[in-house]
Amino acid sequence: MITTLSSRAFNHDTGSAKKAALQGPVFITDRGRPAHVLLSIEDYQRLAGASTGGASIVDLLAMQDDAAAAGIDFDPPRLNLRARPVELG
Numbered sequence: 001m002i003t004t005l006s007s008r009a010f011n012h013d014t015g016s017a018k019k020a021a022l023q024g025p026v027f028i029t030d031r032g033r034p035a036h037v038l039l040s041i042e043d044y045q046r047l048a049g050a051s052t053g054g055a056s057i058v059d060l061l062a063m064q065d066d067a068a069a070a071g072i073d074f075d076p077p078r079l080n081l082r083a084r085p086v087e088l089g
Helices: 007-012 014-021 041-052 057-062
Strands: 003-006 026-030 033-038
Touching: 003 007, 003 014, 007 014, 007 026, 014 026, 014 033
Parallel strands: 003 026
Antiparallel strands: 026 033
């Protein structure tokens, strides 16, 4: 269940927002547009663990086995550098 609250309503009654977060995410709007999401710690941990498979960033960076790293999508954008001549001396 998703709940949406204005920033004003959230500031006025944070207790209700915390209770609602136990049932699902709470979107907090600012001037009618979603600005923040309140989650229970269990939901947050589930989402954070799912994105890395439970590994920390240190574990992911230390991976040396290509088979283990193969499950990680990494497609960085190409860097477009324009080389300029350099005068030495």
